[in-house]
Amino acid sequence: NAGVMQNPRHLVRRRGQEARLRCSPMKGHSHVYWYRQLPEEGLKFMVYLQKENIIDESGMPKERFSAEFPKEGPSILRIQQVVRGDSAAYFCASSPPGGGRRSTEAFFGQGTRLTVV
Amino acid sequence: DAKTTQPPSMDCAEGRAANLPCNHSTISGNEYVYWYRQIHSQGPQYIIHGLKNNETNEMASLIITEDRKSSTLILPHATLRDTAVYYCIVRVSNNQGGKLIFGQGTELSVKP
Numbered sequence: 001n002a003g004v005m006q007n008p009r010h011l012v013r014r015r016g017q018e019a020r021l022r023c024s025p026m027k028g029h030s031h032v033y034w035y036r037q038l039p040e041e042g043l044k045f046m047v048y049l050q051k052e053n054i055i056d057e058s059g060m061p062k063e064r065f066s067a068e069f070p071k072e073g074p075s076i077l078r079i080q081q082v083v084r085g086d087s088a089a090y091f092c093a094s095s096p097p098g099g100g101r102r103s104t105e106a107f108f109g110q111g112t113r114l115t116v117v
Numbered sequence: 118d119a120k121t122t123q124p125p126s127m128d129c130a131e132g133r134a135a136n137l138p139c140n141h142s143t144i145s146g147n148e149y150v151y152w153y154r155q156i157h158s159q160g161p162q163y164i165i166h167g168l169k170n171n172e173t174n175e176m177a178s179l180i181i182t183e184d185r186k187s188s189t190l191i192l193p194h195a196t197l198r199d200t201a202v203y204y205c206i207v208r209v210s211n212n213q214g215g216k217l218i219f220g221q222g223t224e225l226s227v228k229p
Binding site: 004033035042043044045048056059089091093105106107108109110111 | 155158159160161162163166204215216217218219220221222
């Protein structure tokens, strides 16, 4: 059972370009979370999605950022018109659907390091 | 979700037990205590979680006080590879999943 897969692992974008980060949850997991970690800072929650639904986007910046988790395929975090301040590590986590003790464990991917030049 | 308080850093000798404390004095009756760790630049790794009983798995033990206002994560025989930032998180555990709110954690340095 493969873990949470994120790609690309490293992404370089010029200011003003778009960045698309992909996250494939663990098999059987229907909950996905995105976190951002700025250099030398802690992990900040961005958004929580279930299949085709955004459950909690309280940590998402109001502009330029969007996330989706379609019925088929990976979850996508999209950043439009990137700026240098978007340079960070973006982590995705997944957890199983509801029910039981293990449903609340979240497993993280290795992250995508975004560098805006 | 309740807030937690952890020491910013701790040292531990290799082979000895590492005891990482966490205060969560405002924890609610339906909130669980979770521990994750982040080894340099990697994704956070789940360690253990519990409600009120002590828990043990292959990685660690979790001791929760009777009043649930504090807990201790125990790594019984710390190795150099246990050097990481350890996060104590409390949140409601429910069937709908839910986000984890990370604080600053404890930076554990295991020294030879």
